[in-house]
Amino acid sequence: MSNLMGERRKKVSDDGERSLIQAPSNASIDSQGPSSASTGDLERAARKQFQQEVTPAFVYVLAGFSALGGFLFGYDTGVVSGAMLLLKKEMNLSAFWQELLVSSTVGAAALSALAGGYLNGIVGRRKCILLASFIFAGGGVVLSVAPNKEALLVGRLIVGLGLGIASMTVPVYIAECSPSHLRGQLVTVNNLFITGGQFIASIIDGAFSYLRHDGWRYMLGLSVAPAVLQFFGFLFLPESPRWLIQKGQTPQARRVLSQIRGNQNIDEEYESIKNSIEEEEKESGGGGPVIWRMLTYAPARRALIVGCGLQMFQQLSGINTVMYYSATILQMSGVRDDKLAIWLAAATAFTNFLFTLLGVWLVDRVGRRKLTLGSIIGTALSLTVLAIGFLLSSQHAPPVTFHPTHAGTPNSTCTGYRSCDPCMLDPACGFCYRDNGTSLFDSSCIPANQASTGEAAWGRCANTTQLPEGIYWAYNYCPTSYSWIVLFGLILYLASFAPGMGPMPWTVNSEIYPLWARSTGNACSSGVNWIFNVLVSLTFLHVAQYLTYYGAFFLYAGLALLGFIFIYGCLPETKGRRLEEIEALFESQLCTCGASDSDEARQIEYIRPRIELGQLRKRVLEPECGIAYISLQ
Numbered sequence: 001m002s003n004l005m006g007e008r009r010k011k012v013s014d015d016g017e018r019s020l021i022q023a024p025s026n027a028s029i030d031s032q033g034p035s036s037a038s039t040g041d042l043e044r045a046a047r048k049q050f051q052q053e054v055t056p057a058f059v060y061v062l063a064g065f066s067a068l069g070g071f072l073f074g075y076d077t078g079v080v081s082g083a084m085l086l087l088k089k090e091m092n093l094s095a096f097w098q099e100l101l102v103s104s105t106v107g108a109a110a111l112s113a114l115a116g117g118y119l120n121g122i123v124g125r126r127k128c129i130l131l132a133s134f135i136f137a138g139g140g141v142v143l144s145v146a147p148n149k150e151a152l153l154v155g156r157l158i159v160g161l162g163l164g165i166a167s168m169t170v171p172v173y174i175a176e177c178s179p180s181h182l183r184g185q186l187v188t189v190n191n192l193f194i195t196g197g198q199f200i201a202s203i204i205d206g207a208f209s210y211l212r213h214d215g216w217r218y219m220l221g222l223s224v225a226p227a228v229l230q231f232f233g234f235l236f237l238p239e240s241p242r243w244l245i246q247k248g249q250t251p252q253a254r255r256v257l258s259q260i261r262g263n264q265n266i267d268e269e270y271e272s273i274k275n276s277i278e279e280e281e282k283e284s285g286g287g288g289p290v291i292w293r294m295l296t297y298a299p300a301r302r303a304l305i306v307g308c309g310l311q312m313f314q315q316l317s318g319i320n321t322v323m324y325y326s327a328t329i330l331q332m333s334g335v336r337d338d339k340l341a342i343w344l345a346a347a348t349a350f351t352n353f354l355f356t357l358l359g360v361w362l363v364d365r366v367g368r369r370k371l372t373l374g375s376i377i378g379t380a381l382s383l384t385v386l387a388i389g390f391l392l393s394s395q396h397a398p399p400v401t402f403h404p405t406h407a408g409t410p411n412s413t414c415t416g417y418r419s420c421d422p423c424m425l426d427p428a429c430g431f432c433y434r435d436n437g438t439s440l441f442d443s444s445c446i447p448a449n450q451a452s453t454g455e456a457a458w459g460r461c462a463n464t465t466q467l468p469e470g471i472y473w474a475y476n477y478c479p480t481s482y483s484w485i486v487l488f489g490l491i492l493y494l495a496s497f498a499p500g501m502g503p504m505p506w507t508v509n510s511e512i513y514p515l516w517a518r519s520t521g522n523a524c525s526s527g528v529n530w531i532f533n534v535l536v537s538l539t540f541l542h543v544a545q546y547l548t549y550y551g552a553f554f555l556y557a558g559l560a561l562l563g564f565i566f567i568y569g570c571l572p573e574t575k576g577r578r579l580e581e582i583e584a585l586f587e588s589q590l591c592t593c594g595a596s597d598s599d600e601a602r603q604i605e606y607i608r609p610r611i612e613l614g615q616l617r618k619r620v621l622e623p624e625c626g627i628a629y630i631s632l633q
């Protein structure tokens, strides 16, 4: 199929497009086309020459400071679980308040991401990032000095507002400042910083968990440092050249372009951005709110569906439940010490970080499409392994053999369960058992301590700091010999998800929208990401209660499979293209774009030669997703 498309594409080139395929540098344009060298050779040579132009270190500095936004995203979403362990004891938080403090941030992020689109268009990317870092710093201060739970809620809401704006602005800013051959890598670095932030948060959680009193203040307050650093860094960083051109601020735009392109000639890039902005504005019909123009203009609408779909499937693949649940998964597989489980959760976060690094390396080598497809198929498979592990564990769950009673709570539902499986699915209960190293006996289902589910409300497991020899307490899981399958599934999951499904939705969204729709498109897709994030994490325990754990993970595996079909059909390859060329990938019917993923399609650069031949303008439409323009002036 893709060969056939390649043939058709070639024919179009032979019929007259050859003259358009040129080195995207300042080489002069030969409208007659190359005579001796083959088109493929020329393209490759041109690309090589282009890529050999030295990318100024400034672009890396710019990407690094921007990605601090990603770090704060990861840190603030990751640190809360450890902080909550201390907070719930110190402030006596009910389950409702715990849930409120965790999900309020994500909810606020969803709202501010949506509003961030408008803000981005009006004040620009740079000011939005400055605002986000200011908000992050403010939120961090409020959290670290919070005298009560209400103040904590305010702090968490403030942090959420910063998160939403940063999450939608940073990838766009990096994409708009990067040269196309490095764009994938540099935008993906933002995700590396997200997972890095989650990893550092888990270390900080581990370290300060020993500080029973006020440890949470340090955990939540430490985010002020990167926020302040980013704020001051951005005072010296420039606005995105594309936004400046769109706003007609020509001299500044040219200055920024020269700054970020170093020794390269910026005329062609400047002209190409300017022309496509004019063209895009004409094509999209001019007036009305941007979201309406996007919905009524087919290529932008298709891009929006692809962008939002990617973000939705990222969250439906269950990353945040797997991360959240990792400590329990590790306990299931034999790690019984609470403190050790916290440190092993840091190892999980590190694995996520490490494999994101692989994504940074792969994205501009294999391309977004192949990377995302490979990743989601691996994700679906590993979710199935996790589900099978949970299924076997549930089928071989140990029975309840010991029935102690307690004078205070004689009729608890927990003591009525006959096996560990229903006992661990009930959030009010835990499993207390004796293990002599070879077998498990004297097992009972006991109410969990409301204030700390790490121990039983009464009986042998009531004080986990001084458990009698050979006695163990399992909350949320059952000790079985199949737990290693779950552990294996967890590692496989992170290795598959982190290089592709983690970063690609953000990377692809930063590049698929035409400039006039970029802020709004990213606002919508980031909003979708946060909304599904809160939905999946809030429903996980209920889903697990209704469907059991294996049911929940089979469900996520099914959703990931649906995601695979969606991505296979709809995600075009954007690697190596200029941002201004990408709109053309969405010209044809949705869900046929993936078909143009031939090497040839990815190699071609389209440029607009200026030929003094009056005002004639001819457009050559490609049969698949590509569209090329010949602009004769």
Ligand SMILES: O[C@H]1[C@H](O)[C@@H](O)[C@H](O)[C@@H](O)[C@H]1O
Pocket (backbone or CB within 6 Å): 191, 194, 195, 198, 314, 319, 320, 352, 501, 502, 503, 506, 529, 533
């Ligand atoms: O891309 C990120 C990332 O991979 C994180 O690990 C996850 O927590 C976020 O929800 C996601 O958007």
